[in-house]
Amino acid sequence: MKKILIIEDEKNISSFVKMELEFEGYSTVVEEDGKKGLDTAIEKDFDLILLDLMLPSLNGLEICRRLKREKNTPIIMLSARDSVMDKVSGLQTGADDYIAKPFAIEELLARIQVVFRRESINDSQVIIFKDIAIDQEARIVRRNNEELNLTNKEYELLLYLMKNKGKVVSRYTLLENIWGYDYEPETNIVDVYIRYLRNKLNNENKEEYIQTVRSVGYVMRQ
Ligand code: CA
Helix, strand or coil, rough: CCEEEEEECCHHHHHHHHHHHHCCCEEEEEEEEEEHHHHHHHCCCCEEEECCCCCCCCHHHHHHHHHHCCCCCCCEEEECCCCCCHHHHHHCCCCCCECCCCCCCCHHHHHHHHHHHHHHHHHHHHHECCCEECCCCCCCCECCCCCECCCCCHHHHHHHHHHHHCCCCEEEHHHHHHCCCCCCCCHHHHHHHHHHHHHCCCCCCCCCCCCCCCCCCEEECC
């Protein structure tokens, strides 16, 4: 049974959503306070978090930002504020989707299903790029059928780039998603790890797999 954490301080919304989700066969936990919600989200494992933006003690954006340092639980932001800026900042902090209040419950259920479908594809899939294959369940990377010995961070970095293959990923995005700390903006840790990774992938032709996009970041492009 999929477990969903609802962090929402408006009781009429949380109790309605809880009831509907349980009717659909999900198990739910409700938190009404921001800090407490974050603690629960970190301590226990959920399959999804519905996260309100305006909350007592800690707002939704901050919760999202802090939580994404710890784990990759998918998050759908709920907010009455439907400005483009809110949506952009929500998605930038790592939320998977954003839904404006008031919403129809059918719309919320549909978005939840989209997230779960995406997750189940993402997590079981073997991701392939050229002759590199990542088996996510086994956490094994092979190049040309030969297993590569990657460190944890190298693995995360490669996985992130391969999940986003064809897209240019900025250094900042990599830093946020893989290291998750507030490093100095000048830190070159991403570049250092890209170098390690390139050496392990192909020592001879370093840009064969991961290309540098000058002053932006990196891309894995065919
Ligand atoms: Ca609220």
